[in-house]
Amino acid sequence: MIEFSRVSKTYPNGQAALQEVSFRLPAGRMAFLTGPSGAGKSTLLKLIPQIERPSSGKVLIHGTDIGRLAGWRIPHLRRRIGLIFQDPHLLAELSVFDNIALPLRVQHYPREETARRVRAALDKVGLLDRERARPQELSGGEQQRVNIARALVAKPSIILADEPTGNLDPELAFEIMRLFTQFNAAGVTMLIATHALGLINQFDAPRLMLREGRLRMEEA
């Protein structure tokens, strides 16, 4: 479960990105976070894995106030969250397999278990035959699918996606969204920031609309 309680975020330059935002996304549910550019979508997502800290208010993950977490526990919080960015952030020096295996290596998974999980994730995103390729040998869509495979390989309880289809053609974007609904059906809590209203209209999930840092909830 993700819960925001009167969360505000003002950056050091004085920009108020979020103001008194409150919402609750129960465990195993999926929601879209929408709004124009600069509405505060990315800031809201960054508060969940503590990439940013709120200026006021509370962010609770599975009932835990993450603002009270000791610094050494933050990596453990992040291991429970899969992050998908618009830019895939793949490491050019590593193969597709090794890029996807990173979250498992960070958590010291045994080698056999790592190989099994990476291949399962590659299978889910349809890239089993590209495991030895380097990211630069892949198309934009394939890179995004590697990004998704990396986010889900450690079986996180939450997946956060920031404009995951921003660089993709409509067909591939739809395919990615369909993948997300499958993960959600498997019990993963999903929060997807996007301004592709045409795309999300095809999926049945609540929308959290942000405008100038303030939240307005809409039902699908």
Added chain:
Amino acid sequence: MSRHHAQRGHTAQARLHAWLAHHGESLRDALRRLKRRPFGHLLSMLVIAVSLTIPITLLATLHGARTGLAGWSSEAAQLQLFLKPAANGREAEALLRSLRQDPAIAEARLITPEEGLAMLARAHALDGLLGELKDNPLPAVIELRPHSATDLEGLRTRLAGRPEVDTVRMDSEAVQRLRGLIDAGEQLTLIFLLILAPALAITVGNTIRLELERRTEEVRLLQLIGATHAFIRRPLLYAGAILGLGGTLLGLLFAGLAMRLLLSAAAHSGWQIALPTVPPYLLLILIPVGMALGIVAAWLASALQIRRIRPA
């Protein structure tokens, strides 16, 4: 978190193996990165090596001198009794006989003033000059070798009390002075090494800092997927250890070459000196200390730098 771990169904042993495997991966990763930028890393190692060459060469030379002095034993210990000018040949012979019966003395030999003058003329090619002397100014000398070098001072005092003896010279005095000089030299070189250590740490730290700057994006990603600072730091610590070890080994190699060059120069000048070797204690200390210094420097540099890098 324990429920979370239990869900994964991994035993603690499997995770320990995976953690150890990460150490192996970190070492391979560090070696790969060193191989990818060999020039920069070699340059860092050379800086360390060149800095260490002088103190290592000095310590090895001093160690060689100390080892040479250790060979100085009772067999080599000598006392020279310079007899009073008034002592005539008969008195000198009587004293020689008496000394030969002394249980503390293994060997005694008389050098008459005439023999002394001849030896001096031979040694310094002063035949012509010494031949013009009207009187021989040299005293009779008795050279003696004691049975043991343990109480040379006692023997010296005893012999100095003999009425025929003017002065007693003991070779061990020069040796003691030389030992003192070696001690001081070693201490000064060790202090120099201690002063040098932070400079070498800065060299390693700077290399690691540059490496981290190149890897900022990777570090950001690792932080986002839940890597601890220790995980991110591990390959850098191995890189620091390799730089420290490589620099120290190169320093030892350069010191070896420097000693050979010095010996060769000495041989050209007519000095026959045995090749000094790096003392084993120095190898036992320098190699692990070089590695440890590299690790500590890498730890400090990465701790500061990783804190500055924030996931975006």
